[in-house]
Structures are given as structure tokens and as C-alpha cells.
Amino acid sequence: MAPPHPLQQLSIDETNVARDVTLSLHEGVVIEFREIFLQEPPKKDLVKFLDQEHSGQVSDGTPRPARLAKVQYDVIGGSKIPEFHESVINITQRNRVAHEVVSSDYHAALTMHEFATFVEVCQKSPLYLSKIQELKLPAGFEVVIEPWPYGGMDATEENRRYFQGLLFAQDTRSGNPDSNFYAFPIPLIPIMDWTKREIIKILELATGGKGDSLTARNESLNIIDHCKGSEYTPELLSEGTRSDLKPLHVVQPEGPSFKVTDENLVEWQNWRMRLSFNTREGAVLHDLTYQGRNVLHRLSMSEMTVPYADPREPYHRKQAFDFGDGGAGNCANNLTLGCDCLGVIKYFDGVITGPDGTGQVAKNVVCLHEQDNGIAWKHTNWRTGRAVVTRRRELVFQFIITLANYEYAFYYILNQAGGITVQVRATGIVSVVNIDEGKTSAYGNIVSPGALAQNHQHIFCVRIDPAIDGHRNTVVQEESLQVPMNPETNPSGNYYEVVQTPITTSSGIDADPQRHRIFKIQNRNKLNPVSGKPVGYKIVPPATQLLLADKNSMQAKRALFAQHHLWVTKHNDDEFYAGGRYTLQSSKEVGGVGDAAARHDKVDNEDIVVWSSFGLTHNPRVEDWPVMPVELLELHITPSDFFTKNPAIDVPSNKDLISKLSDGCCEKSSVPIRHASSRL
Amino acid sequence: MAPPHPLQQLSIDETNVARDVTLSLHEGVVIEFREIFLQEPPKKDLVKFLDQEHSGQVSDGTPRPARLAKVQYDVIGGSKIPEFHESVINITQRNRVAHEVVSSDYHAALTMHEFATFVEVCQKSPLYLSKIQELKLPAGFEVVIEPWPYGGMDATEENRRYFQGLLFAQDTRSGNPDSNFYAFPIPLIPIMDWTKREIIKILELATGGKGDSLTARNESLNIIDHCKGSEYTPELLSEGTRSDLKPLHVVQPEGPSFKVTDENLVEWQNWRMRLSFNTREGAVLHDLTYQGRNVLHRLSMSEMTVPYADPREPYHRKQAFDFGDGGAGNCANNLTLGCDCLGVIKYFDGVITGPDGTGQVAKNVVCLHEQDNGIAWKHTNWRTGRAVVTRRRELVFQFIITLANYEYAFYYILNQAGGITVQVRATGIVSVVNIDEGKTSAYGNIVSPGALAQNHQHIFCVRIDPAIDGHRNTVVQEESLQVPMNPETNPSGNYYEVVQTPITTSSGIDADPQRHRIFKIQNRNKLNPVSGKPVGYKIVPPATQLLLADKNSMQAKRALFAQHHLWVTKHNDDEFYAGGRYTLQSSKEVGGVGDAAARHDKVDNEDIVVWSSFGLTHNPRVEDWPVMPVELLELHITPSDFFTKNPAIDVPSNKDLISKLSDGCCEKSSVPIRHASSRL
Structure with a gap:
């Protein structure tokens, strides 16, 4: 049997090996396991292997990075406060390669x-x-x-x-x-x-x-x-459900266009990537390539925070970190055919850990399907009347988490034009507290008698480890700026200037839509042969409101990541979490993106990580009750001079022969009909 | 036969009556017709009729507003500059009720x-x-x-x-x-x-x-x-089209959930509205109600401008107004089954005018269909494992215009939760000019050898004539603002303040996402019984870059509407066009939203119009060539304390029984399976 790919999540058996090795090192004491999950290989080793794999040089016998498990557990000692340990176990060699008793300043994520x-x-x-x-x-x-x-x-x-x-x-x-x-x-x-x-x-x-x-x-x-x-x-429901909604099905008679092999290798429309799942981040995409060219090394939801704005004690402590506090993967829904997406669906299971360290299957925690998203591109030659129009097919990875009352659905969406969208849908039941009869509040909205839905924010952080044609990348800030009318450069006043500023030192930067501030992740060692500009992908940072809490508040100190829209840091192994490794009961963000930026690392032409923070200031509406209609946020990662033309130009423009006319819509007309082609 | 509804577009016969009456009034001279289209009734008369209609009091014999045609034509007088005339013809009475020789300061839209x-x-x-x-x-x-x-x-x-x-x-x-x-x-x-x-x-x-x-x-x-x-x-295509895309069909075996009667009355999922089409604005929605309650009186794409930023003469004149200059409706594609949307589709024809004033059918210029847009709302009770999840079904009106090289697709999208989305997709071929071999330019990007795609902006303006439970509405600006930590009102620093400011005088206001500036269109005469707040709909203005051209440039003077994100004006009959009635060759915006705002009308608790301007600063990518993947912009008009709960809560959560598992995805597992319900 082929050895597991370095990005394959731990199997049940591997999880149990990590459990056994850990137990054997703590004989005579009580261990309560928290999490056992794949410790991804050091990036240097991983990239070496992936490069070999991309060039077809990998066989079952090829040396691979060590197979490592991160094991988090409590050592229980009677009435003493349990000690929180983290070990790294080499699965193949069945030994421990690292061990740390975590300082009691930090709290392990809850289980x-x-x-x-x-x-x-x-x-x-x-x-x-x-x-x-x-x-x-x-x-x-x-x-x-x-x-x-x-x-x-x-x-x-x-x-x-x-x-x-x-x-x-x-x-x-x-x-x-x-x-x-x-x-x-x-x-x-x-x-x-x-x-x-x-x-x-x-x-x-x-x-x-x-x-x-x-x-x-x-x-x-x-x-x-x-x-x-x-x-x-x-x-x-006292009124029952509505009866006038007719069925709408998605049918894929020849199956999906994607292919899943080697457990987690997904290939679709020139894209190729690995999927993994872990209990903290949920679904993670790795090693995304398009036509064999590196695009991203790793893409993940890194953290989110939901601070509530009610000033009354103890609501200042109502601030969830839904990835760090308990693990988004732990809260992932077991998705169901015909409910969470339509068409032909591939489900992926995860592996989670029981309190005794035994691996368990978490069924259907990620699903993969295709969707049609309207027109992809169109041009009509009005001289001839010939319209060429293609549909925008998308590949969608989905996972949905339930956090008590609330739900988030997360999507990684790839399209045929080389673009990547990270989408978040917020739904579920808004958090309410009791309010006296007949009163209203400055701290939220009455969504049901006696139920005050408190104002709050949801701020997400997406971690993007780019690999634009390689691992030495640079983020360039680009702005489009007004130029005063002047005879030399702008005689008619219509010119605007496009100003580019490479980010050279790790830092956090804010969106500024009125300057059309966008960010290009470029490989400045490689020029696009058509435009002569560095190959790259761009991000238009969603210009959503950042954290509102006072800078000196506990809420703000715990969530530095929520205080800038875009962060550029130098890659460090194991620095995956925007809000820091330990968010539960934290009083400040430690080891998160704020600290990473504060290192003032050189980040031009380096192995960098880009973090995008965006969110929603959510002052609830009555319509959010009892379950709120999805609020939708999107981050787009779009090729910008990466390709030499629209990479979706070869998408077929075949007519869909299944579409039908609605009854009676196209009576024969007895009057002259103008066609587009006859307009001139 | 029932008389036409006051919002029904002119028929071919009515168009020809308007032609004949006009010709009879200009005997002995040469007339070249430009446009003949419905002049909508004065709002006062229209609202009176609609109110009667809503309360079921309309029969064939009910008195209706006069049926009027606006007729635009040139009177040709040999070598003299033709005179541009506008007449209003009463179709029923076959007489002229208004006539104007338009000042030669203005130019008629081109044909x-x-x-x-x-x-x-x-x-x-x-x-x-x-x-x-x-x-x-x-x-x-x-x-x-x-x-x-x-x-x-x-x-x-x-x-x-x-x-x-x-x-x-x-x-x-x-x-x-x-x-x-x-x-x-x-x-x-x-x-x-x-x-x-x-x-x-x-x-x-x-x-x-x-x-x-x-x-x-x-x-x-x-x-x-x-x-x-x-x-x-x-x-x-030398490489041909890709062969690995499998078909994906949308099937609606019981037909669509919408109903179209009385030519243009559309009913769907508690919504009811009228569709019209005219040669300037394309598709327009009228009289939108939900469960019989007024929401919007009229919704239209009002104008757009596309200024180019290349400072070299004559490119300062490269600035299209694609609604005012030639009429978006005139440029509407004849849509084709199986190409522009999937599923069961209803097409609507338009009526356009030939140079001799004869009405012609413009076939399939608007289409109507339903689409699935993922999850609408979901909640999983983790105690019981019970997930209730509904799909977001949407009703979509689509029209697509071709302007020489370029395409825009416009969508009015209604959802089951009472929300309205106006979507624009920009596609087609970017405008290029010749550039010397091997050179690059500060004015754009080389997208193909010798072809410079110039930097430009697309700024759109959506006109919203609201009718939130009636016609006296108020726009309230709402901001969510940081409050410094202080012992009295914000002891822990987590509180933020929601500040509301009614707009009392007609004006233009900018987006400010860092203040989470949103706008609520409220009927302050009616309170939501749950929240105690005025019923309303909200708009989060897309915080896109406004017009960049110098304020003193011709480009800027012609497009005042593109210089603020949100305008509130008092309703005036026939004030439909954000950039003014005559944009062709204009040197400034006359009679557009800038002038309407400058009247400093009282706009609180009045019959108001809200205009939303947003756009795209488009510095072309190589990937935009030769036909660009859609760039997508959206404006959301969302109920905010209009309803007493989520109006989509009664959407059925039935499983889709047609969805299928991808091959081999669900092998039986031999290990213990954790279900959501067993987590606690």
C-alpha cells in the first residue's frame, strides 16, 4: 500500500498509534486526551516533496517527510490543576520527537x-x-x-x-x-x-x-x-410551510467534472489541490496549482471572533473565538445528501479524537460539488448577431459549523478563470438575552417579545500562504489616485494614476476603497510575457468595519488580527492561527498575526503569508429571528497578469438542451422581428 | 378585451398610433423618428390606480390614467440642422397633449x-x-x-x-x-x-x-x-475547447414557481410586481409588494458612465453613458434558451421603434427564471442532531446589453426572505488602442501584443423609488461607532454606539464602511410591533471608488451622479435619469440627480427617491483578454424591521431526492461513527 501523502490527515490507526505512544510515556498517571491531529511537515521538507511530486518523481518508495502527530492532553494529578501537555509523535517510528508542558498562562481549547x-x-x-x-x-x-x-x-x-x-x-x-x-x-x-x-x-x-x-x-x-x-x-410552525415552491433539481447525468484520487487529491478544470480536515480549522486546501503552476501553498479559515457590544457585565466576556476556543472542525455538521448542496456530491469524513485518545470518524464533514453560477463571459458580435456565452462552473468545498445557537457555512470556491473565492454564510439563531416587557435597548434589537438580540460583530481571518509560481512572493499595494488637472500630465483632467507600493516589512494594512486600494501578490522574479509585469494574483480586501471595541479593552487586546484588513508576515512553520494558538480565556493575542507582524520581518521576495480580515457588524433585524437568512461575505483571490489570457476562454459555449420555455411564453409573433444582427 | 395596465409597455399598435398622430401634426415636412415609448402616468394618478388594484377594486371599466406615448423625433429641414422634438401623444384620444422643440444645447440620444x-x-x-x-x-x-x-x-x-x-x-x-x-x-x-x-x-x-x-x-x-x-x-480557438466539463442541468419537472399574467404581472413566493421594458432603461420593475404590502414603487438601472483615464487626446472624450447616449434597451441582447440561464425560462419581448416610427418586436430582451443560490438558512440542534436547512430560491429578471466591444448583464433578483438584489456583471471585450511594439504604459495594461487596454471606471446608478408601507418615507443614516472606555456607559470598552441620523434635505452622501454607514429607508409613521422601530428596508452602499476625474474636468461635470454613493431626492414626475435626460455630447449633467439634490427639498416623511451609485475601477488584467471573465457588483435592498420575523421561515426544508453521491464516496466505515447528536 502506498504510504500516506504528507498532507493526508491522520487515519484512525495513526491517531491510535499517537495515543498509544503518548500513554506509554505517561505510565502511572491519568491522561485525558484533547486533540490528536496531523502536524504538517516543516514547509521546507513539504515543498521539496511537493516539487518532486509535481515533476512526477514520486513513487511509493520516495522518502517522505516524517509522519507526525500533534497530541494535546491533560495530565491529571488529583486535586491539582491538570497540566496541559503537547507532544509531537513520530507515527512511523513510534516515538516522541517533541514535548512541552504548556504554561498555565494559557488554556487548552475546550472539548x-x-x-x-x-x-x-x-x-x-x-x-x-x-x-x-x-x-x-x-x-x-x-x-x-x-x-x-x-x-x-x-x-x-x-x-x-x-x-x-x-x-x-x-x-x-x-x-x-x-x-x-x-x-x-x-x-x-x-x-x-x-x-x-x-x-x-x-x-x-x-x-x-x-x-x-x-x-x-x-x-x-x-x-x-x-x-x-x-x-x-x-x-x-403554526402556519405550516408554504406550498407554492416547485422543485428545482440539479442533474449531472455524466457525473461531476472533478476527480478525487489518493484519498484527498482533487482535480478539476486545470486545478489540482489537496484537501485536509482538522478539528481546529475545518477544511484546508493545500498545494493549489493551475495547469501545473503553483498558485497557493495553503488556504484556510484561520480564526474568527464574535465580540458582543452590550456594556453590561458580564457581556464584555461574550466574545467567541470559534476556531481557537473549541475548534471549528469539532463543530462541523455531518452534512446530508440533498440538503446542504444539490447535484452530484462527494463527501469527506474527518477524524476526531475521543477523551481516551481513540480516533473516531466524523462523517461527511466536508462536501465537494459543482455549481453553475450564471454567465462566465459573453460577447455578442452585433454585426453578425453571433453570441458566444459560457456558463460559470464552480467547484465548491463546503463545511458548516454549529456553535450552540449559531451557524457558519464556509466555502472554498474555484472557478474556471483561475479565481478563488472564500465565502462565508452566517446563519443560525442570533444570541438573545432577556429584556423587560415593553422596553427597547441601545444594546440591540427586540427580535421577539422579551428577547433582546445584542449588537455584535463577526470578524473572520483567512490565511493565505501564496506560492505564485514559487515561494518567493511580494505583496504590492496598488492604489488608483486622482491627479489634479495640469497641462503636462493631465490636460483634460481624466487621467488617474495607478501607484504601486511593495510591502517590504511585515505589517497590517487597512482597506481604503476610496483609493481603490488593492493588493497584488506577485512573483517579481517572473514577468508576464504579454504585459511585461510580474505574474500575480490580486486581493480586493473587503472594506468591512474592523473591531469596534476600545483599543484598551480586553476584547481588542485578544483580537489584534481583527484590527487591520490585510496582514503580510514572513512564513514561520506552525504559525497558522491569526488569534494565536491559545484563545480560550486569553487576555491578549499571543503568537497570532499581530506578533508575527511585529517581528518587522523582510517580506519582499520572501516566503510570505497573507492574512485577510473582514467581517460583519451585526445589529440584528427582526427578520433575523428565529433563524436568520444567510448574510454572505466573500473574499476574492483573482489572477492578475498570472496568465497570458482569460484561462476560461476555452470553456465550451454549448447550449444547455434541457432548459425549457415556460408555458405560453413564446407565442408566434405576427409582427416584424428585429434581430440583433439587423441593427446596423 | 381588458384595457392595458397603466404600466404595460406600449404595444406595436399603440406605437403606430403615436407615429400616425405625430405624422399628422407635421404634414409636409420630413420626420425621422427616434424613440416612441410609454410615458408612465403621473405618479399621483398611478398610485391611485395601484391602490385600487391592490384592494381588488379594479375592473375593465375602472377609469385609468391616460395612456400616453413619449415620441422623440427629428424634423428635417434640408441643410439646416434638424430640430429635435419631443411630443406626448394621448393614444386613446389620438391627440397631442404636450410638445417641445428641444433646445439645440442638447442632443437626442443616438439611434x-x-x-x-x-x-x-x-x-x-x-x-x-x-x-x-x-x-x-x-x-x-x-x-x-x-x-x-x-x-x-x-x-x-x-x-x-x-x-x-x-x-x-x-x-x-x-x-x-x-x-x-x-x-x-x-x-x-x-x-x-x-x-x-x-x-x-x-x-x-x-x-x-x-x-x-x-x-x-x-x-x-x-x-x-x-x-x-x-x-x-x-x-x-487553435487549442479547441476543453473536453473535461461534464453537463450540469437545472430541471424543474413541475415548472417554475412563478406565474405571469396580464402580460406583465409577475407573482412569486409572496412577491408581486410588474415588469416593463423600455429602450433607455431596459427592464424596469414596478409596484413591488410582498404579502400585499408596498415595498418599492419602481426599481430601475438609471444610468452608468464609463470614463477612460488615458490623458492623451481625444481619450478624455472616451466616456460612455450607456443608458442615456443610445439606450440600454436598444442594445439589449435577444436572449437564447439554454445559453443565458438554465431551467424553465420565461422570455419577454420589448417594442422598439424604427426610423419610420413603426413599432417592432425586440425578441426575448428580458428573461425570467428561478435559481438555487445555496443555503438560505440553517440551524442544527446539536442536542438532537436535527438540522433544519432550507435552500435559497431566487427569482431572476435578466437583461444583457452589448455596447460595441463590451457587455453588461443586469439582474433584479428577489429572494424568499424579502430581499432584493441588483446585480451587474461586466464582461465582453475591453477597449484597446494601438501601442508601439515592446512598450508599456502608465495608462493601461498590454493585454495582447500591440493592444493597450486603457484604465477606466464603470460607475452605475440604480434608481430606487421606495414605497415602504406607503409613499411617505424617510432615509435614515445609521453608523456604528466606537465609544471610548468610560465608567458610566462603557466600563469594559466593548460597547459601540449605533447612531441614527435622518436625512432631512435632498443630498448626496458617501459610503463610509469604517463607520459601518448604512441607510435605512423607513416609514416612520408605522412601527414594527416586535421591535418598536419604524418599518424599513436597508441599503449597505457598496463602498466602491467614486469618479476619479478632476472635479473641473468635462468627465466629472457630465457625471455628478458618480460623485456620491447615495442620493436622496424628492420625487418628481419624469425624473428618471441620474445623468440627466440628454447625455449625448453633454458638457455637464443637467436635470440629473445632482440638480435634483441641489433643490434642497425636504425629504423626510415625503415621497422620495433613493439613488445608489457604485462601480468598478478597472485597470485591466491580461486575463481580461480577449473576453473578460465577469466582474460582479451587487446592491442589496434588505428588509430591516419590515417583517415580524424571517419571512422565509416557512420555506420547506424537504430533501432534494435527485442529488446523488459521487461514485465511491461513501464506503461503509468499520470504525465508530460520531454523530452530531452524540457530541454531548
Whole structure:
């Protein structure tokens, strides 16, 4: 059997080898595993192998980079705070090649079993149970505990591992376990000390509105009486579902145009790339080439942060880092045929780790399909009436994560014209808190009676490791600028100047659409033979609002990556995470893109990484309730003088013979018909 | 037979009535018709009728607004400059209700037959013929004349009607009339005096590059020898078309979900609207309602301008106004089944006018279809594993215009969540001029040997006549702003403030994404019962670069609309055109949105119009050649506290049973499978 490709995720067997080796090195102590995943080879070794592979020199016997597993685990020592360890295990040699006891300044990402434990601890806590029993919940309502990361830590707090839970009440009278409990928020938050497995306090939340103090709170125990059910599950909708939507199918009688071989090698329309999946980043694309030319070395969603803007304590701690805190891959949906995409679909499984270190299959966590996205290019020769029009076929990698109430769908989309789009769709249920009857708030919008959807931001960071015809690349800032009318260079005032500025030192830069500021990732060692300019790809940074929190706030210190639109840093092995390796309960961003930029590395004609941050300031609408229509964000990575012409010019312009006329639309006309060709 | 709806475009018969009445009023003189189209009723009368219609009170006998035709024509008087007249004809009463001899300060929009005349005049012009004969075109090459509007007029020029032509050489050796002549630009521009039907001069164009003067010119007559053919027509591609693209069909076995009745009434998924088509604006949507509630009164593409940035004369005059100069509707493609969209399609014909005033059918100028656009909303209850996911079905109106070398596709897209998207796709062949061999230029990019694609902008303006639950609306600017950390209102620094400012006086305002500046069109007389806020729709203005030309340039004076992102004006009947009624050869914008804003009308709680300007600074890439992949721009008009919940919550979440697994993707797994539901 061929050895696994260096970019193939760890198999179940490999995961279990890493588990066994780790256990053997910690005999006599209790180990709780957190994550075991592929540690990608050092880039130098990986690139050497990929170069060999590209030139067809790889066989089963070719030496490969060592097969490494990163293993994250707690060493439990009685009542002591558990020690968090990270080891790197050589799978083939079954030995440990690196080991670190992580400083207690940092917290390991949370696991789903920690969340489960939190719920169990709540349900046994006398403090929690007495608080709940005091509530005068209506008959048939039961409390639902929604575990959340604790958020950033205040400077005054002892640095221990905490969990918190948002509480809601579910109307169980329908007997349907999917009745939407978010419509009934309970203004209490239990906090658990993880080591003690104990609920140490229960925060009582403010419920006031405009004009009220930051702590104003309804002391009534009939706290959800003014709330109102709002269902989204079809069988619970009082009005039922609409009946006038006719089916629309995507049919691919000859199958898809893509090919998947060697587990994770995807080939499609001159593109070739590797897919991997890990529990932190979800789907990652590697080694993207077009017609055999390097384009990107690695493309990933690196981090996101969702800071809430309600100034009332403890909402300043309501700030998720959905990649770093618990792992986007861990939260990936198991996708279902006929639901999450149409047509002919290839699903990929992931491997995740149980608390005992055993690998488990996470079924259908990534899907791959093709889609039609309208016209790709068209020209009509009006002299002859001849129209040549091609459709824009796209290849789509999709993964969707559920984070308690909320959903994000992430897409890597490739097109035939050499372009790459990273798309994010935000959906799910907006986070709500209880608000007194009849009040409105400056901190959000009332989306359902008694339910205040707080204002917040979602800021994403995409990590782009470019390889434009090789690994020595330069980012060039380009602006289009007004030039005052003058007799020498701009006699009629219509000229504008295109100004290019190479980024020479690692840094973070902001979008400036009024200057049409764009960024070209170029290989300045190679000129386009047609234009004479360096080959490159361009990024138009989405000019979305950056982080709004005060620079001195905990929210801002934890998320430096969210404070510039585009970052250019020098590549460092294992520097994958924009918000730093450890975001859970962090009080500042450590080892993220902010630190990488602060090294002031030389980044022209170097092995660089480009990070694009963009997002959404989300002041909820009533229409976002109970499940919000997708909000869509896109980052485009587009060839710019990389090719010698439109690379999609050879896409066939065949008519689709299946399309049909709607009934009665094309009655014969008895009047003269003008054709495009007869216009002149 | 039912009388035509007031928003139904003129029929052929009605057009011919308008022609006959006009001719009868000008007996004994020569009339050349330009355009005959529906003059929409005064808004007051129209709204009265629509209100009756909405409440079901309209029958065939209901009094309707007068059926009016706008007739534009030249009165020819021998060698005199023709007089341009505009009349309004009452079709039913067969009489003229208004008549104006348009000031010779303005020029009528050009017609396709003027373009034809220009080509004929060139081909008979001794001046032109001698210039062409001098050229040493290679054997088999023939000159192609591409008529263009003359552009803005320099102050020093006599105000006459001119036409110009760009010249190219076509390689006829293939015998294929669709061989791409744009690859061979000839640096000559013939200019015609329209009244004299005479080529009055031939401009010799600069061909220099960086470091050369603004007039540097290659005097060689072998002017295209360094150019190189670049084909896009499939049978001319030397490499042929790619063979690895498998078919992808959209199948709607039960037909579309929309219904078209009464010629132009479209109903779909709670939406109801009227479609009309006219030769200037192309497709226009009217009277958009959702569940019977008014949303928009009228939605149209109003204008666009394409200024070129090459400072060399005469390129400052290269500035198209593709709606005002010749009529976008006149340039609309005759769409073809299976090419321009997939699925079940309804085509609509337009009516255009021949030079003798006779109505002609313009076949299939608008199409209507549904499309799937991925996930609409999704939530997975991770406790139960139950995912509810709906698809985003959209209704799409499409029209595509060809302007010599270039194409624009325009889309009005409605979705089930009450949202409206205006989409523009720019494609076609970029405009190129001849450049000396081996040179590069600060004015554009070499996209093919000898062919310089000049830098330019495309700035569009969408006209939105809102009717948010009625016709008295207010635009409110909303910004999300940082608040310095302070103990009273922002103790932790995470709070940001949402600041609303109603626009009270007609004006133009710029986007400011760093302040998350958005605009809500509200009916402040009606509050949302859930949120307590005025019902409204929001616009996030696309923060694209505004017009770059110097404020004192001809280009800038002609296009005030392109100098702010969002304009709010008070409604005036017949004020439809952002760049003014007469853009051809204009030297400034007259009667456009700039003038409307300058009236300083009160616009809060009034009948208002909102204009959104956005565009693309287009510094061409090599990949834009020979036909460019679509560049896509979108404007979103989204409900914001208009509804009491997500209006798409009742969309069925049925599985698509036609979707298939790609071969071999789902081998049975022999290892434990984790389901979403077992995560806790």
C-alpha cells in the first residue's frame, strides 16, 4: 500500500498509534486526551516533496517527510490543576520527537466532553438547582443549559479554567425536542470552576432597557412570562410551510467534472489541490496549482471572533473565538445528501479524537460539488448577431459549523478563470438575552417579545500562504489616485494614476476603497510575457468595519488580527492561527498575526503569508429571528497578469438542451422581428 | 378585451398610433423618428390606480390614467440642422397633449440607424478612404469601423452633432466573420458631422508608452504588424475547447414557481410586481409588494458612465453613458434558451421603434427564471442532531446589453426572505488602442501584443423609488461607532454606539464602511410591533471608488451622479435619469440627480427617491483578454424591521431526492461513527 501523502490527515490507526505512544510515556498517571491531529511537515521538507511530486518523481518508495502527530492532553494529578501537555509523535517510528508542558498562562481549547461535564455539574449543583427552583417557570417549561466558553478574563480574576452557561427555557408541551428554547432566555449564568467541577457562582443578569442603569434587573421570578414561542422546525410552525415552491433539481447525468484520487487529491478544470480536515480549522486546501503552476501553498479559515457590544457585565466576556476556543472542525455538521448542496456530491469524513485518545470518524464533514453560477463571459458580435456565452462552473468545498445557537457555512470556491473565492454564510439563531416587557435597548434589537438580540460583530481571518509560481512572493499595494488637472500630465483632467507600493516589512494594512486600494501578490522574479509585469494574483480586501471595541479593552487586546484588513508576515512553520494558538480565556493575542507582524520581518521576495480580515457588524433585524437568512461575505483571490489570457476562454459555449420555455411564453409573433444582427 | 395596465409597455399598435398622430401634426415636412415609448402616468394618478388594484377594486371599466406615448423625433429641414422634438401623444384620444422643440444645447440620444449611417458615410468618404489606403495592412486584413458616441464636447468646439469611429482590422482569411478584430487596433478615428453627413477629420492617435510624450506616435504604416490574433469564438480557438466539463442541468419537472399574467404581472413566493421594458432603461420593475404590502414603487438601472483615464487626446472624450447616449434597451441582447440561464425560462419581448416610427418586436430582451443560490438558512440542534436547512430560491429578471466591444448583464433578483438584489456583471471585450511594439504604459495594461487596454471606471446608478408601507418615507443614516472606555456607559470598552441620523434635505452622501454607514429607508409613521422601530428596508452602499476625474474636468461635470454613493431626492414626475435626460455630447449633467439634490427639498416623511451609485475601477488584467471573465457588483435592498420575523421561515426544508453521491464516496466505515447528536 502506498504510504500516506504528507498532507493526508491522520487515519484512525495513526491517531491510535499517537495515543498509544503518548500513554506509554505517561505510565502511572491519568491522561485525558484533547486533540490528536496531523502536524504538517516543516514547509521546507513539504515543498521539496511537493516539487518532486509535481515533476512526477514520486513513487511509493520516495522518502517522505516524517509522519507526525500533534497530541494535546491533560495530565491529571488529583486535586491539582491538570497540566496541559503537547507532544509531537513520530507515527512511523513510534516515538516522541517533541514535548512541552504548556504554561498555565494559557488554556487548552475546550472539548465537547468538557461541555458535557459542565452540564452534568450544573445539574448536580445545589447552588444551581436552588436558583432554578426559585424561578416560576410556566407549566411544561424546562431549563436548557447552553455551555459557552468563559470568554476573556478580567485582570482581577484568578487564572483558573472556567466554563459558563447561558440558560433558556424550553416549552416541552409539544413533546418535540426541537422546540426553540432560545425564545425564552433566563437571565442567569452559572459559572463552573473546571478543576473543582463546581458551580462557583451564578450571575444575575441585567434585564433593563433604555434609560435604565447597567445593572437594572427585573427581580420577578416570572421571568419568561412576557416571552413568546417562535418556532422554525417545520412541524412546529403554526402556519405550516408554504406550498407554492416547485422543485428545482440539479442533474449531472455524466457525473461531476472533478476527480478525487489518493484519498484527498482533487482535480478539476486545470486545478489540482489537496484537501485536509482538522478539528481546529475545518477544511484546508493545500498545494493549489493551475495547469501545473503553483498558485497557493495553503488556504484556510484561520480564526474568527464574535465580540458582543452590550456594556453590561458580564457581556464584555461574550466574545467567541470559534476556531481557537473549541475548534471549528469539532463543530462541523455531518452534512446530508440533498440538503446542504444539490447535484452530484462527494463527501469527506474527518477524524476526531475521543477523551481516551481513540480516533473516531466524523462523517461527511466536508462536501465537494459543482455549481453553475450564471454567465462566465459573453460577447455578442452585433454585426453578425453571433453570441458566444459560457456558463460559470464552480467547484465548491463546503463545511458548516454549529456553535450552540449559531451557524457558519464556509466555502472554498474555484472557478474556471483561475479565481478563488472564500465565502462565508452566517446563519443560525442570533444570541438573545432577556429584556423587560415593553422596553427597547441601545444594546440591540427586540427580535421577539422579551428577547433582546445584542449588537455584535463577526470578524473572520483567512490565511493565505501564496506560492505564485514559487515561494518567493511580494505583496504590492496598488492604489488608483486622482491627479489634479495640469497641462503636462493631465490636460483634460481624466487621467488617474495607478501607484504601486511593495510591502517590504511585515505589517497590517487597512482597506481604503476610496483609493481603490488593492493588493497584488506577485512573483517579481517572473514577468508576464504579454504585459511585461510580474505574474500575480490580486486581493480586493473587503472594506468591512474592523473591531469596534476600545483599543484598551480586553476584547481588542485578544483580537489584534481583527484590527487591520490585510496582514503580510514572513512564513514561520506552525504559525497558522491569526488569534494565536491559545484563545480560550486569553487576555491578549499571543503568537497570532499581530506578533508575527511585529517581528518587522523582510517580506519582499520572501516566503510570505497573507492574512485577510473582514467581517460583519451585526445589529440584528427582526427578520433575523428565529433563524436568520444567510448574510454572505466573500473574499476574492483573482489572477492578475498570472496568465497570458482569460484561462476560461476555452470553456465550451454549448447550449444547455434541457432548459425549457415556460408555458405560453413564446407565442408566434405576427409582427416584424428585429434581430440583433439587423441593427446596423 | 381588458384595457392595458397603466404600466404595460406600449404595444406595436399603440406605437403606430403615436407615429400616425405625430405624422399628422407635421404634414409636409420630413420626420425621422427616434424613440416612441410609454410615458408612465403621473405618479399621483398611478398610485391611485395601484391602490385600487391592490384592494381588488379594479375592473375593465375602472377609469385609468391616460395612456400616453413619449415620441422623440427629428424634423428635417434640408441643410439646416434638424430640430429635435419631443411630443406626448394621448393614444386613446389620438391627440397631442404636450410638445417641445428641444433646445439645440442638447442632443437626442443616438439611434442604431445613425450608427449605420456613420459607417456608410465613412465608406464613401474620400478622406477616410485615402487614409485607409495608405495603411499597409497585411494581406487578408480588412478595416472594421466601430461607431462610438462622440463623448463630451470641448468648450472650444462648435456645438454640432458628431459621431466618431474606432478602427480595427479583421483577419478575414479564416472566412469567419466572428474573427476578433479588436486584437488589431488602428490608431485613427474618423469624425463625422451628422448634419453634413461628412467625415470632417481623421484623428491620428498617439501610440507611445512610458516616457513618451502625450502625442508620441508611430508613423509607420505597418501599424498592426506587431499585433497578434486572439480569438474567443470556439471554432477559431487553435487549442479547441476543453473536453473535461461534464453537463450540469437545472430541471424543474413541475415548472417554475412563478406565474405571469396580464402580460406583465409577475407573482412569486409572496412577491408581486410588474415588469416593463423600455429602450433607455431596459427592464424596469414596478409596484413591488410582498404579502400585499408596498415595498418599492419602481426599481430601475438609471444610468452608468464609463470614463477612460488615458490623458492623451481625444481619450478624455472616451466616456460612455450607456443608458442615456443610445439606450440600454436598444442594445439589449435577444436572449437564447439554454445559453443565458438554465431551467424553465420565461422570455419577454420589448417594442422598439424604427426610423419610420413603426413599432417592432425586440425578441426575448428580458428573461425570467428561478435559481438555487445555496443555503438560505440553517440551524442544527446539536442536542438532537436535527438540522433544519432550507435552500435559497431566487427569482431572476435578466437583461444583457452589448455596447460595441463590451457587455453588461443586469439582474433584479428577489429572494424568499424579502430581499432584493441588483446585480451587474461586466464582461465582453475591453477597449484597446494601438501601442508601439515592446512598450508599456502608465495608462493601461498590454493585454495582447500591440493592444493597450486603457484604465477606466464603470460607475452605475440604480434608481430606487421606495414605497415602504406607503409613499411617505424617510432615509435614515445609521453608523456604528466606537465609544471610548468610560465608567458610566462603557466600563469594559466593548460597547459601540449605533447612531441614527435622518436625512432631512435632498443630498448626496458617501459610503463610509469604517463607520459601518448604512441607510435605512423607513416609514416612520408605522412601527414594527416586535421591535418598536419604524418599518424599513436597508441599503449597505457598496463602498466602491467614486469618479476619479478632476472635479473641473468635462468627465466629472457630465457625471455628478458618480460623485456620491447615495442620493436622496424628492420625487418628481419624469425624473428618471441620474445623468440627466440628454447625455449625448453633454458638457455637464443637467436635470440629473445632482440638480435634483441641489433643490434642497425636504425629504423626510415625503415621497422620495433613493439613488445608489457604485462601480468598478478597472485597470485591466491580461486575463481580461480577449473576453473578460465577469466582474460582479451587487446592491442589496434588505428588509430591516419590515417583517415580524424571517419571512422565509416557512420555506420547506424537504430533501432534494435527485442529488446523488459521487461514485465511491461513501464506503461503509468499520470504525465508530460520531454523530452530531452524540457530541454531548
